[in-house]
Amino acid sequence: MRVVLSTYGSRGDVEPLVALAVRLRGLGAEVRVCAPPDEDFAQRLAGAGVPMVPVGPSARALTTAAKPPTPADLPRRAAQVIAAQFAAVTAAAEGCDALVATGMMPAAAGALSVAEKLGIPSVSVTFQQLTLPSPQRPPLAYPGRPFPPEVTDNRVLWDLDAQSIDALFGEALNTNRASFGLPPVDGVRDYVIGDRPWLATDPVLDPWREPVDLDVVQTGVWTLPDERPLPAELVAFLDAGAPPVYVGFGSMPVRGSADVARVAVDAVRAQGRRVVVARGWAGLAPADDRDDCFTVGEVNHQALFGRVAAVVHHGGAGTTTTAARAGAPQVVVPQAADQPYWAGRVADLGIGAAHDGPTPTFESLSAALGTALGGGTRARATAVAGMVRSDGARVAAELLLDAINRNATSRNAASRLQPPVPARTTRDPRARDRNDRTDLPTSAT
Incomplete structure (x- = not known):
């Protein structure tokens, strides 16, 4: 059985697909991953023994470009990404039994179109629920396309969101589909999501409250145990004193990164703590060479976060989940996209603080650190850590292979895969919400 992700x-x-690929291989499937050609992605997949097919331009180069993209750049970039999907994924998916599509919406639309052309069953996956229409919340606005301030009805806002997505990505998608002999897509967002998308997040951190018109399969977060040892120099630094505070912004291009690094280090020092600074795509670095700071590059976050006093980060889904699983209090300084949502979840669960806005000052970050480093927050974070599941990739792999087998039996080749809902993610509506703060220690700050 062959699967392309x-x-x-x-x-x-990319990281969640590494976990799914490893689990699928453990069940006997042949797997390859189509991803941006960045060196760190290639090394991560190679280390897991998973073949990678490079697709499109460097994601890091696009993300960290000196000049931020303008609203007019979005359709052009989307066209580039979609064309790359049609070119590379078509060859990679030939003869496969299923395709899993995720990532930015135009990329997923291109990959799903390839599956449609080749007659391969497919499934659409998201690693955060904010792209899934729900009457309970508004959609995210695309840069340069704000929603009218007078419109407050969420259903109307989701209709406007669909129109924005069509305006940004529809022409490029349908141009490529026409070249493949495929009919045009009327609504890009609904085409990508389908009737039964998969949500690869943890139900405790990211509870899906079912709307009536979308059947979501929440598998749990896709992750693997990271067995890589921490660098010896980092271990020595950790062993030399009290647990430090980690500061890192992952793949985000933090504007004014030198100032952000300086502010973060000063605020942590003011709390009497040492600092571990992660360079990330922003190239963060301390402003001095004092011995209370240690700078890291690519490192095992699962191991590191278990040894720090708190994690200051951008609020990516993966970093938020890893810190939560480690029981590390968090300070989320959201930069863009879904990150304010994850900041809000951290604050709502009482496992850390949500910074107001993307640019911290000494005063604002000091206040957030005061909350995160409080004993009540640590107790709450420890309690939540015991509730976060780690078997989502296994659940998803088993669901995928089961759906492929059932699909083959029905001979319904070019369709969206329809697995049964995993039993552990169903919810009794009469039961207390697992995120109710009274279910956990009440001493949280």
């Missing part, structure tokens, strides 16, 4: 985006879009 396709994505385009940051590390947070």
Whole structure:
């Protein structure tokens, strides 16, 4: 059995596919991953023994470009990404039994179109629920396309969101589909999501409250145990004193990164703590060479976060989940996209603080650190850590292979895969919400 996993985006879009690929291989499937040609992605997949097919331009180069993209750049970039999907994924998916599409919406639309052309069953996956229409919340606005401030009805806003997505990505998608002999897509967002998308997040951190018109399969977060040892120099630094505070912004291009690094280090020092600074795509670095700071590059976050006093980060889904599983209090300084949502979840669960806005000052970050480093927050974070599941990739792999087998039996080749809902993600509506703060220690700050 052969499966192709396709994505385009940051590390947070690639890492979950590593976990799913490893689990699928453990069940006997042959797997390859289509992803941006960035060296860190290639090394991560190679280390897991998973073949990678490079697709499109470097995600890091696009993300960290000196000049931020303008609204007019989005359709052009989307056209580039979609064309790359059609070119690379078509060859990679030939003869496969299923395709899993995720990543930025135009990339997923291109990959799903390839599956449609080749007659391969497919499934659409998201690693955060904010792209899934729900009457309970508004959609995210695309840069340069704000929603009218007078419109407050969420259903109307989701209709406007669909129109924005069509305006941004529809022409490029349908141009490529026409070249493949495929009919045009009327609504890009609904085409990508389908009737039964998969949500690869943890139900405790990211509870899906079912709307009546979308059947979501929440598998749990896709992750693997990371067995890589921490560098000896980092271990020595950790062993030399009290647990430090980690500061890192992952794949985000933090504007004014030198100032952000300086502010973060000063605020942590003011709390009497040492600092571990992660360079990330922003190239963060301390402003001095004092011995209370240690700078890291690519490192095992699962191991590191278990040894720090708190994690200051951008609020990516992967970093938020890893810190939560480690029981580390968090300070989320959201930069873009879904990150304010994850900041809000951290604050709502009482496992850390949500910073107001993307640019911290000494005063604002000091206040957030005061909350995160409080004993009540640590107790709450420890309690939540015991509730976060780690078997989502296994669940998803078993669901996928089961759906492929059932699909083959029905001979319904070019369709969206329809697995049964995993039993552990169903919810009794009469039961207390697992995120109710009274279910956990009440001493949280």
